[in-house]
Amino acid sequence: MECISFERICRWRRVPNSTVARRLWRRAARYFSIHYTARLAEAGLEVSVRSKGDGLNTPSTESPTNPMRFRDLYVSHTRVRDAMIPQMGLPSKAAARREVERLLHLQVLRGFEHGHRDCTDIARSGCRIAVVFDVGANVGQSAEKFANAFPDAQIHSFEPAAGTFRTLQRALSKRANVRCHRVALGSREGETTLYLTGAPDANSVTNSLIKPPKSVGSETVELCTVDKFAGDADISRVDLLKVDAEGFDLEVLIGARRLLSSQKVAFVLAEVGFHPGDKRHVLFDDVRSYLIPFGFSVFGFYEQTPEWSGEPRLRFANVCFANAKAFVTQSVK
Numbered sequence: 001m002e003c004i005s006f007e008r009i010c011r012w013r014r015v016p017n018s019t020v021a022r023r024l025w026r027r028a029a030r031y032f033s034i035h036y037t038a039r040l041a042e043a044g045l046e047v048s049v050r051s052k053g054d055g056l057n058t059p060s061t062e063s064p065t066n067p068m069r070f071r072d073l074y075v076s077h078t079r080v081r082d083a084m085i086p087q088m089g090l091p092s093k094a095a096a097r098r099e100v101e102r103l104l105h106l107q108v109l110r111g112f113e114h115g116h117r118d119c120t121d122i123a124r125s126g127c128r129i130a131v132v133f134d135v136g137a138n139v140g141q142s143a144e145k146f147a148n149a150f151p152d153a154q155i156h157s158f159e160p161a162a163g164t165f166r167t168l169q170r171a172l173s174k175r176a177n178v179r180c181h182r183v184a185l186g187s188r189e190g191e192t193t194l195y196l197t198g199a200p201d202a203n204s205v206t207n208s209l210i211k212p213p214k215s216v217g218s219e220t221v222e223l224c225t226v227d228k229f230a231g232d233a234d235i236s237r238v239d240l241l242k243v244d245a246e247g248f249d250l251e252v253l254i255g256a257r258r259l260l261s262s263q264k265v266a267f268v269l270a271e272v273g274f275h276p277g278d279k280r281h282v283l284f285d286d287v288r289s290y291l292i293p294f295g296f297s298v299f300g301f302y303e304q305t306p307e308w309s310g311e312p313r314l315r316f317a318n319v320c321f322a323n324a325k326a327f328v329t330q331s332v333k
Contacts, residue, residue, distance in 0.1 A: 118269060118302045118320055119149035122240065125299075127266045127327040129153050129239045133226065135185050135252055136244035138164060138205055140171040143178050146240070153177065153239070156229075160184035160194050160221040161207050183222045184209060185229070185245075187254040192223040208246035210279065225255030237264035237328070244271040244318075249282040253290055260294040266326040268296065273316045275307070281316045288321070296321040 114121050122129065129150040134143050137157035146155050155178045159165045165182045172178045184192060186209065195215040198204030206212070230238065238259060243249045249270050259265050268291060273281025288298065299322035307315045 115300045115302070118300065118318060119145060121300050122267055122320070123149060125267075125322065125327070127239065129266075131235060131238050132156065132240045132242065133238050134158065134242050135226075136242075136246070137168055137180070138244075139167045140178075142242055142244070143168075143172055143175070146242075147175050147178055150240075151177070155179070156181060156233075158183055158185055160209075160219070161196065161204075162219060164204070164207070181229075183224050183229070185226055185255060186223050186248060186251040187225065188223065189225060189228055190223050191220055194219045194221045206246060206280065208280070209248045209251075210246065212279070226252065227256055227258040230259060237266075237326070239265075239328075240267045240269065241265050242269040247280050247282055250286055250290060253287065260291070263295065263323065263326045265294075266323060266328070267299065268321040270319060270321070271316060272319050274314045278315065284317075284319060287319070291321050295323045295325050297323075 130153055132146050132150065132153050132155045134146065134155060134157040137143055137159040140157065143155055143157045146153065155175075157168060157172065157178060157180045159168050159180065160183060162182070165180065169180050172180060184194065186192065192209055193211075195208050195211050196204065196217045196219065197206040197208070197212060197215055226238070226241070230236075238256075241253075241256060243252045245252050249272070253260070253268070253270075256265065268287075270287055271281060272284040272287050274284055275281075276283065299320040302318040302320065304317040305315050307313050
């Protein structure tokens, strides 16, 4: 059955704080809340929107005399089915889309365009995702996304920071197909220093194996390679290798050379930068140049983030590389 997919509510839109606004959000909650919930409190007009797919929860509260504001509210996997159109008193899905865009100030994306959702594009590629390595797991944001998108996959989440690892274990304790490993991955085996950019239990996303300009402490952590870990765990291939290692990403890929060269990795999803002076992100050009000899090509750009200074250029993005020669459909370990 065809459907319309609603993906993102625009930033800082103002809606009059009135009975119309209340009815608007009640209508949205009634017809478009298959995978998210919307709540309007009469006092203060508190709006709470949660996306199960992305695990986001963004509340916004305004006084009854001020307009409501919505900042970066996301809605994912939400659908309007054909059967719901007559209930809305609208002649077609196209009319429903225009009505929603007009009333809710939403941008409605038709279908599932390539380049918007990484897991959707990967799932549509035809390659079966049976094993996922989540390198730089933090508190499980990516692991949750992968577990939802690929419920039959075995997911290995790697997080070296002690405090963050404890949070990761708690967050994923009910996910039977996710295994957490407190180890850093790189181009060699041994021990290394992890530099902390926040309190030990702050779950900072910028902890790094590369010494930053400022740090609040450090930990000595175990260092392994993708090839060594996969060999010890009797894992013959990795269908999706996600890397977010705060500038250490290329080292992780170098440590996966055996799997990459033997066509045992189908997808690499890496957070890369586009500015040579950005030490927190490995350059896109370097990652691409390293992967091309193994048969990889660019598959898609996701979550693009412009330069924080306001300069008209891209700062970083998640880039997916695919090696079609490594695509398989049979079961793997």
